[in-house]
Amino acid sequence: xxxxxxxxxxxxxxxxxxxxxxxxxxxxxxxxxxxxxxxxxxxxxxxxxxxxxxxxxxxxxxxxxxxxxxxxxxxxxxxxxxxxxxxxxxxxxxxxxxxxxxxxxxxxxxxxxxxxxxxxxxxxxxxxxxxxxxxxxxxxxxxxxxxxxxxxxxxxxxxxxxxxxxxxxxxxxxxxxxxxxxxxxxxxxxxxxxxxxxxxxxxxxxxxxxxxxxxxxxxxxxxxxxxxxxxxxxxxxxxxxxxxxxxxxxxxxxxxxxxxxxxxxxxxxxxxxxxxxxxxxxxxxxxxxxxxxxxxxxxxxxxxxxxxxxxxxxxxxxxxxxxxxxxxxxxxxxxxxxxxxxxxxxxxxxxxxxx
Amino acid sequence: xxxxxxxxxxxxxxxxxxxxxxxxxxxxxxxxxxxxxxxxxxxxxxxxxxxxxxxxxxxxxxxxxxxxxxxxxxxxxxxxxxxxxxxxxxxxxxxxxxxx
Amino acid sequence: xxxxxxxxxxxxxxxxxxxxxxxxxxxxxxxxxxxxxxxxxxxxxxxxxxxxxxxxxxxxxxxxxxxxxxxxxxxxxxxxxxxxxxxxxxxxxxxxxxxxxxxxxxxxxxxxxxxxxxxxxxxxxxxxxxxxxxxxxxxxxxxxxxxxxxxxxxxxxxxxxxx
Numbered sequence: 001x002x003x004x005x006x007x008x009x010x011x012x013x014x015x016x017x018x019x020x021x022x023x024x025x026x027x028x029x030x031x032x033x034x035x036x037x038x039x040x041x042x043x044x045x046x047x048x049x050x051x052x053x054x055x056x057x058x059x060x061x062x063x064x065x066x067x068x069x070x071x072x073x074x075x076x077x078x079x080x081x082x083x084x085x086x087x088x089x090x091x092x093x094x095x096x097x098x099x100x101x102x103x104x105x106x107x108x109x110x111x112x113x114x115x116x117x118x119x120x121x122x123x124x125x126x127x128x129x130x131x132x133x134x135x136x137x138x139x140x141x142x143x144x145x146x147x148x149x150x151x152x153x154x155x156x157x158x159x160x161x162x163x164x165x166x167x168x169x170x171x172x173x174x175x176x177x178x179x180x181x182x183x184x185x186x187x188x189x190x191x192x193x194x195x196x197x198x199x200x201x202x203x204x205x206x207x208x209x210x211x212x213x214x215x216x217x218x219x220x221x222x223x224x225x226x227x228x229x230x231x232x233x234x235x236x237x238x239x240x241x242x243x244x245x246x247x248x249x250x251x252x253x254x255x256x257x258x259x260x261x262x263x264x265x266x267x268x269x270x271x272x273x274x275x276x277x278x279x280x281x282x283x284x285x286x287x288x289x290x291x292x293x294x295x296x297x298x299x300x301x302x303x304x305x306x307x308x309x310x311x312x313x314x315x316x317x318x319x320x321x322x323x324x325x326x327x328x329x330x331x332x333x334x335x336x337x338x339x340x341x342x343x344x345x346x347x348x349x350x351x352x353x354x355x
Numbered sequence: 356x357x358x359x360x361x362x363x364x365x366x367x368x369x370x371x372x373x374x375x376x377x378x379x380x381x382x383x384x385x386x387x388x389x390x391x392x393x394x395x396x397x398x399x400x401x402x403x404x405x406x407x408x409x410x411x412x413x414x415x416x417x418x419x420x421x422x423x424x425x426x427x428x429x430x431x432x433x434x435x436x437x438x439x440x441x442x443x444x445x446x447x448x449x450x451x452x453x454x455x
Numbered sequence: 456x457x458x459x460x461x462x463x464x465x466x467x468x469x470x471x472x473x474x475x476x477x478x479x480x481x482x483x484x485x486x487x488x489x490x491x492x493x494x495x496x497x498x499x500x501x502x503x504x505x506x507x508x509x510x511x512x513x514x515x516x517x518x519x520x521x522x523x524x525x526x527x528x529x530x531x532x533x534x535x536x537x538x539x540x541x542x543x544x545x546x547x548x549x550x551x552x553x554x555x556x557x558x559x560x561x562x563x564x565x566x567x568x569x570x571x572x573x574x575x576x577x578x579x580x581x582x583x584x585x586x587x588x589x590x591x592x593x594x595x596x597x598x599x600x601x602x603x604x605x606x607x608x609x610x611x612x613x614x615x616x617x618x
Contacts, residue, residue, distance in 0.1 A: 082481065122580060126508040133516025137488070137523065144481070144527045156527070163520060183581060357460050359573075360566045362501070365464045367558040369471055369490070375551045376475030382534050384480050384526055388487050391518070392471055395494055398510075406501040409574030411587050414506050418588070421509065422599050425518050426606035432525045433613035439529050440616075446534075 009112070017118050021098060029263040030060035036312045043316035070252035075147060078249065082145035087250065087257035090138030094264035097131040100124040101271045102186045104281045104296035116281075116297060117186065124185040125177065128272060129170060132227065135265070136162045139246050142258070146249035154245030157323060158229055158236035164330040165226040165233075171338030172219035175345035176209050176276045189280035208279040215341045217277045219334055224269040226330065228262065230311060232318040233326055270307035271300075278303050362403035369396035381447050383438070387431045394424045460500050467493040480531045484522050491515040502576040505584050 034049070034056065041048030049056030074083065104116035121127050136159045143155015177183060180191040196205045210217050226233040237245030247258045274280055283299030285292055321329065373392030380386050398417045405413025439445055470493065473486035491514050498507035577583070588596055 079481070082485075085485075121504075123504050123508050126505075126512065126581075130508050130511040130516065133512050133520075136516070136520055140520070140523055140527070141481075144523075152527070156524070159520065159524070163517065166516075357457050357500075358566070360563050361460070361464075362497075363562045363566060364559055365467065365497070367562060368468055368555065371551060371555040371558065372468075372471040372475060375547075379475060379547075380534070382480055382531060384522065384529075384531055385474075385483050385534070388474060388480075388483055388522060391514075392474060392487060392490065395490065395514075399494055399497065402498050402501050402503050402506060405503070406576055407573045409577050411577045411579070411583060414503050414577075414579060414584060415587055415592055417503075417506055418509070418584070419595055419599055421513055422603065425513065426603050428518050428521060429606050429610040430613070432521060433610035436525065436529065436614045445529060445531050 013112070013114060014118060018099075021103075021118060022095070025095070025098060025264065025267065026260075028267065029260055030064070032263050032267070032308060033063065033259075034060050035308070036315070039309070039312045040316040043313070064256075067252055067256040072253065073249075073251045075249050077147040079145040079147065082141045084254075086138050086142035086145060087254040087261075089141070090135060090261040091257045091264075093131050093135045093138065094261035094268070097128045097268045098264075098271075100127050100185055101268070101275065102189060102280065103300050104293070107293045115186070116293075120184060120186050123183045125173065125183045125188070125272075125276075128268070129166070132169075132265075133163075133166060135261075138258075138261070142250070143246035146246075148249055151246050151248045154236045154248070158246055161229070161233065161236060161323075161326060161330070162227055164327060165223040165334070168219055168330060168334035168338045169223040169227060171335065171342060172216050172223060173276055174338075174342050175213045175216040178342075178345055178349055179209060179212060185275050189275055189282070192279040193282055206279055206282060208277065208282075210277040213277065213341070213345070215337065216345075217273070219338050219341065220276065221273060223330070223334060224273065225311070225314070226326070228265045228269055230262075230266065231315040232321050235320055235323050235326060266308060266311055267304065270304045270311070273307050274300060274303040359403060359407045363400055366396045366400040366403065369393070369399065383435045383445050383447055384432070386447065387428060387435070390431075391424060391428065394420060456500065460497060463493045463496045463500070467497070478533045480526045480534075481523070484519060484526060487522075488515050488519050491519065503579040505579055505581045 037059070038048040038056065049059040052058045052062045099118045100121050102115065102117035102120070106113055106115040108114070139162065140155050140159040143151040143153075143158070146152070176188060180188040182188060182191070192207050192209060194207045196203050196207050196211060205211060225231075229237055237247070247255055250258065280303075281296035281300040283296065283302075285295045287295070370393050373389045373394075373396060376389035376392065377386055380389060398420055401413040401417045401420070403413075405411060405417075435445070438450060442450060444450070467490050470486045470489040474483045474490065477483045477486065491510060495507040495510045495515070498504075498510060
């Protein structure tokens with residue numbers, strides 16, 4: 001690597017990481033749709049897709065081709081600029097937050113230290129929240145630009161829901177930040193290595209934040225499900241309620257972009273849940289050097305998969321919240337609970353560190 | 356190294372543009388948005404000074420400016436909603452019942 | 456690095472011009488969001504990482520959402536321009552430019568571009584800001600929280616329908 005300047009090498013590594021992560025993520029999202037249809041079908045005692053390819057495994061490919069071939073209908077009175085902007089904005093923002101998510105430990109390759117993360121930012125966690133806050137615009141603009149009743153109502157309800165649950169989302173992770181002492185996601189995971197000790201005795205329980213912050217995890221996951229507009233909080237886009245919600249007037253590729261960005265948000269939220277509460281990529285690591293590098297990534301993906309399965313499981317099982325129940329749950333229950341969590345955590349930390 | 360005066364120049368341009376928009380625009384909501392633009396110009400000046408004096412006080416002040424801007428935007432928009440409900444217009448030129 | 460500042464500055468100025476030129480309030484709001492994000496990037500370049508993220512989360516992600524909601528709910532349409540005096544239009548632009556030039560000259564003379572090397576940049580991390588906020592500035596902090604409470608109450612009372 002002596003012939004290239006350091007900046008070029010850095011840029012090439014980052015570009016390779018981005019390409020790798022994007023390809024992996026897009027395939028994962030495509031097969032997440034397949035998984036969702038299969039799991040929900042089996043919960044409802046039917047089979048789901050099984051004709052296209054073995055066990056319906058080529059269904060996402062068929063769906064992709066369908067989306068590309070479909071006619072693109074634009075309402076006559078729709079506001080051009082925002083109608084086109086909304087799905088692309090949502091798509092870009094959904095993938096932007098993946099940039100700071102660490103997948104595994106760092107390893108050395110030909111003298112270069114490479115981290116399994118596109119970039120490690122000091123305020124990584126806040127960066128993810130910033131991108132989530134901007135994601136509200138995609139929904140609001142989509143509904144407004146369609147110039148029609150159902151999308152407008154769906155968009156307003158959906159964006160009001162998203163900004164309400166952003167608050168409890170932020171409060172829920174303050175306990176984790178206090179325990180880790182840093183906002184960098186890699187730092188938060190590094191603070192969860194090892195095992196819990198009571199005094200000098202080693203309980204063989206991993207040092208994951210879930211054992212110290214169960215309330216925080218409950219608030220975080222509930223707020224995250226509400227933030228991504230999934231069941232049981234999906235009133236704004238439920239078919240029986242508002243036709244299609246904010247994406248009623250969209251067709252073909254732009255609708256597919258909304259779909260993809262919803263699943264990408266689910267993936268981001270699940271990744272954050274594993275990083276903040278379940279120790280990220282920590283798991284039993286053994287074997288030769290190659291396995292040492294790949295096993296943490298495997299454990300991370302396995303944990304994220306568990307959360308995604310839980311999301312789909314909830315979709316097949318739980319009924320919807322009514323909108324006023326949803327809002328009062330977020331403001332009158334989760335928000336005070338989040339404040340209580342911060343209070344208890346800070347008391348515990350202060351007592352633990354008292355001389 | 357970008358010199359301090361360049362940051363202050365950008366801040367001044369944003370402030371003047373916001374001030375000009377504040378005077379030109381007729382829609383009430385756009386006027387409040389131009390006020391926000393002016394506040395952002397000022398925020399940039401504070402952070403630039405904070406950087407070039409090695410002090411964090413400028414950034415703290417920006418923190419308070421952002422909070423106060425949020426409060427002012429909320430109340431301003433509530434007033435606009437009330438005016439729209441009473442006079443059915445969002446045009447500043449139409450709210451002139453106290454003019455001589 | 457310096458090139459990035461000039462790109463962000465150009466983006467911010469173009470978007471600010473768009474804010475005051477656009478007739479539709481929604482486009483003005485979207486341009487203002489672009490200004491806010493460009494400024495957040497400039498704050499990052501100045502080492503204020505916490506303030507940059509706070510700018511995006513609070514200003515671009517909450518305050519501007521409030522603006523967009525109000526614009527959508529009040530159905531604010533395109534602005535119509537009535538007959539304005541020609542004198543105002545022909546005097547306006549030169550006067551604004553003169554005002555801007557005056558500010559720039561004052562700034563330039565006070566802070567010449569070739570100054571002595573500046574002190575090391577302050578630590579803009581959340582920990583440093585939090586320490587300063589809760590030690591030296593705790594009174595403004597508490598007062599601001601009361602201010603926000605009053606603003607929320609005022610906004611609710613003002614915007615309520617009279618029934």
